[in-house]
Amino acid sequence: MEICDEEYKRSDISSEGVNNMGEILFREPSLEEFEAVQEVFHDVWDMHIMRETYAAQVFNKNASVIGAYLDGEIIGVISSFMSINKRGKKRWEVDLLAVKKSVQGKGVGTRLVQEAIKRGEALQGDYARALIRIENIGSQKAFERAGFKKQEGIYNLILWQTWSFKERLREVQDITYLPMDTLSYRGLWIEDLFSRERSHDEYKMAINYAQQLAHNEKRDNTGATILNEDVSKLPRSIVKQSANHGKYNWWTVDLKA
Numbered sequence: 201m202e203i204c205d206e207e208y209k210r211s212d213i214s215s216e217g218v219n220n221m222g223e224i225l226f227r228e229p230s231l232e233e234f235e236a237v238q239e240v241f242h243d244v245w246d247m248h249i250m251r252e253t254y255a256a257q258v259f260n261k262n263a264s265v266i267g268a269y270l271d272g273e274i275i276g277v278i279s280s281f282m283s284i285n286k287r288g289k290k291r292w293e294v295d296l297l298a299v300k301k302s303v304q305g306k307g308v309g310t311r312l313v314q315e316a317i318k319r320g321e322a323l324q325g326d327y328a329r330a331l332i333r334i335e336n337i338g339s340q341k342a343f344e345r346a347g348f349k350k351q352e353g354i355y356n357l358i359l360w361q362t363w364s365f366k367e368r369l370r371e372v373q374d375i376t377y378l379p380m381d382t383l384s385y386r387g388l389w390i391e392d393l394f395s396r397e398r399s400h401d402e403y404k405m406a407i408n409y410a411q412q413l414a415h416n417e418k419r420d421n422t423g424a425t426i427l428n429e430d431v432s433k434l435p436r437s438i439v440k441q442s443a444n445h446g447k448y449n450w451w452t453v454d455l456k457a
């Protein structure tokens with residue numbers, strides 16, 4: 201769940217408006233356009249995306265990659281996919297958003313978020329959500345202008361390495377493990393950790409079980425977004441083994457309104 205996680209080298213934001221650009225078209229790039237899509241992420245974060253998960257998202261009806269095109273060139277990308285929570289709600293996960301540095305600050309990001317919302321509506325999602333770093337003002341503004349609202353609570357994005365345990369592990373009641381194949385990583389999200397009172401042993405078992413499951417499925421890591429006040433409920437040993445990837449807010453917009 202490293203959604204929007206990477207630090208990026210900020211360029212000078214141009215004060216020119218969107219009117220100074222030619223017409224921008226939005227469409228789903230094809231499989232053959234992998235390199236052009238990759239180029240956007242490379243420009244923004246020096247980041248590589250995975251060809252296999254790109255292909256999977258292009259073909260998956262419950263995921264979408266949308267490109268913003270100017271004069272036939274891809275200048276921005278947004279990727280999203282559907283996940284279902286344990287109450288059966290369909291969540292449109294707006295995952296990665298990037299606009300090439302030379303055209304940032306001209307409204308392209310906002311329009312890509314609007315396009316992603318339309319796609320989530322068409323797929324009958326209940327709501328869309330995005331996890332945005334608290335320092336990422338540009339991203340927050342783009343999502344806010346497109347209709348997203350910031351949810352209460354500051355969450356830590358906490359990740360654990362995958363691991364193969366010798367002892368037999370058991371599943372812990374009422375915990376949801378969601379496999380996530382995104383453009384940049386294959387992870388396993390842990391949800392509902394704090395939906396009820398749990399003992400230290402239960403927390404440990406729940407995390408270890410996720411590490412094992414992620415290992416068996418050859419995933420990159422396993423993780424959860426955890427409220428500041430909930431981190432202290434976890435056993436110290438489990439926190440010590442984790443990597444904290446920073447502080448985030450959840451942003452959401454209702455798709456059924």
Ligand SMILES: CC(C)(COP(=O)(O)OP(=O)(O)OC[C@H]1O[C@@H](n2cnc3c(N)ncnc32)[C@H](O)[C@@H]1OP(=O)(O)O)[C@@H](O)C(=O)NCCC(=O)NCCS
Pocket residue numbers: 203204205208210213244295296297298299300303304305306307308309310311336337338339340341342345
């Ligand atoms: C975040 C990002 C996608 C926004 O796209 P964009 O095309 O630049 O956004 P927009 O032009 O639609 O801007 C929306 C608002 O944010 C502001 N803004 C954009 N980037 C900003 C920045 N880095 N700092 C402060 N404000 C910023 C714009 O001025 C505009 O403000 P306004 O509503 O007051 O006019 C783009 O800057 C980007 O690719 N950043 C690097 C990657 C990233 O952080 N992605 C998001 C997390 S996955």
